[in-house]
Amino acid sequence: MKFFLLLCLVGTSLAIDKAQLHGLKNLLTNLHSGVFTTCQLVLFSEMVDYDTAEKNCQNFNIGMGDVQGHLATVNDSEKNSDLKLLLNMAYPYKGWKNQWAADQWVWAGLRKTKNNDGSDTSMKYKPEDWSWAADETSPKEFHKWMRKQPDQKPEIRRNGVTLLQNQMRINHKGHWDDTFKYKKHPYACDYQGKYIISANSKTWSQSKAECEAAGLELAKVRSDAEVEEIIKSADYFLGSKADSVKVWDKENWIWLGGTDEEEEGVWKWVDGSPIDKKIMNWRNPNPDNAEFIKDHAEHYLAISRDGQFDDSFDHRSRHRAFACQCPGT
Template identity: 80%
Template sequence: MKCFLLFCLVGTSLALNKVQLGGLKKLLKNLDSGVFPTCQLVLFSEMVDYDTAEKNCQNFDIGMGDAQKGHLATVNDDGKNSDLKLLLQMAYPYKGKSQKWAADHWVWAGLRKTKNNDGSKKSKKYNAEDWSWAADGSSPKEFHKWMKHQPDQRTDKKNGVKYLQNQMRINHQGIWDDTFKYKTHPYACDYQGKYIISASSETWSQAKASCEAAGLELAKVRSDAEVKEIIKSADYFLGSKADGLKLWDKENWIWLGGTDEEEEGEWKWVDGSPIEYYKNMNWRNPNPDNAEYIKNQAQHYLAISRDGQFDDSFDHRSRHRAFACQCPGT
């Protein structure tokens, strides 16, 4: 399944400045798994109808636990609306006004008309109370970006079935339109996870700087549950682990924000907090060994494998790897 997922924008502060926006684009530019996330939304480039999009989002549960269902995206403020504009632009670059109705110029979101759907003239008159977000059932009273004269609630017949324009989609300009559920578009889901994983191949120091440039920090993994989450996130955002991948292949490892550079054996996260999970980590035997065999550099930097094993490694040009950034507040 080919899809694009944009990883996490800054969660507690919805608006990124220009420098952070550039940093986020850099994090995401080499993703070829078809998945692009932000810290709030995930956009899949797979072109599907509305019902399929909704079902796929219900099965997308990173950060939520298996007992909870996901949802098509709730876009109820300018920050999330800007997220979707960015994601859609990265998945399907804007081709100009002549293509404004093209399927890849729109993305499904979670707003749909749930009341007064008889197709009558009276029911076509816009009332925010008739529309609700999939996640919580709230209506778009405080925030909306409807195109001029929309929603217009047209009707259509396809294969003998009557359809109403009861579903909402968003374009590259962040403008909303109502349309038919049989249309096919990329789709966006709410994201409840902690991590943005970049496919860019960088040293540990470069990865740390790249996360910070996007307003994030190199990631923490503090429990068995977070090990499972980051592995699952990697499968989504980097693509499934390749068959035949060897243990020490660079594609098998992801940089995390742990280091004992300040004092050997005293592992801390990049924010200075101690790594309390240290003793429970599934260290790759005999690691951490702090080996010194590359230009007298010691192994002071933390990485995790696609199988959940931990290793201490070098911050050296021979150690270029994907890396995980952490969403604020998680």
């Protein structure tokens, strides 16, 4: 499985405060698959050339439905700042002496699509010559090119082929540079998914608190499609489930934001909305509300890596991974 990192960006705008950023970082520890997730952008730390990056983004379709994915559209200052944060999470800044190292840049979806015959030597940036991979639109007022970039500096190979710097990359300071497509960098894709799954092993109430600290809430699944999405998300973010994992092993379960603590048998999401019984594919013999742990009953909802539900304890003996819900989804 490709090694990639994701970080979730929350709130009604893309800007996040320091407290939420700290909460997000806490969510993303212990992800042995190498995944940091974001609700808007996905950064893969695997180093690949531009064409491979775009192909990989096209195949990354969690939450995308029938819409094909693409390298990230970074068309405002908030998204540019977010991508800068992502890169720093994946590969910490090494200082100006290492500013041109491959891991100090991330591919985004802007590339030069017009006037690519090398005849324009003015080195002046013309937005109409560039377009985003996702929708083929040209950048408007927003851009963050480094000083004297893009320079379209050519490279002449031994076979006489001339290469041009027609692809855009972004560094830790959020500055843009044009470069050659054969360069290898981490890359960022647009993300339309609903869930961020943390590998941190927590009780239900601890999981609820960690989601809230990041400006999120414990996740809801309200349809068969969302059950399928959360299972697929778990495979990406936690790694594929090992064949050795048994049904009741903690590695097989993920906390959701459902509870019947208020009234036995009446299941609600943490926001108070009712849970549709039609999607409750209980793992037999659940829900059994067992009380074999003193002073604790099974009032808290988890989902298996196979899409079955379990009522369980909010107790230190029940530490599991958990899923948070992206805002507005």
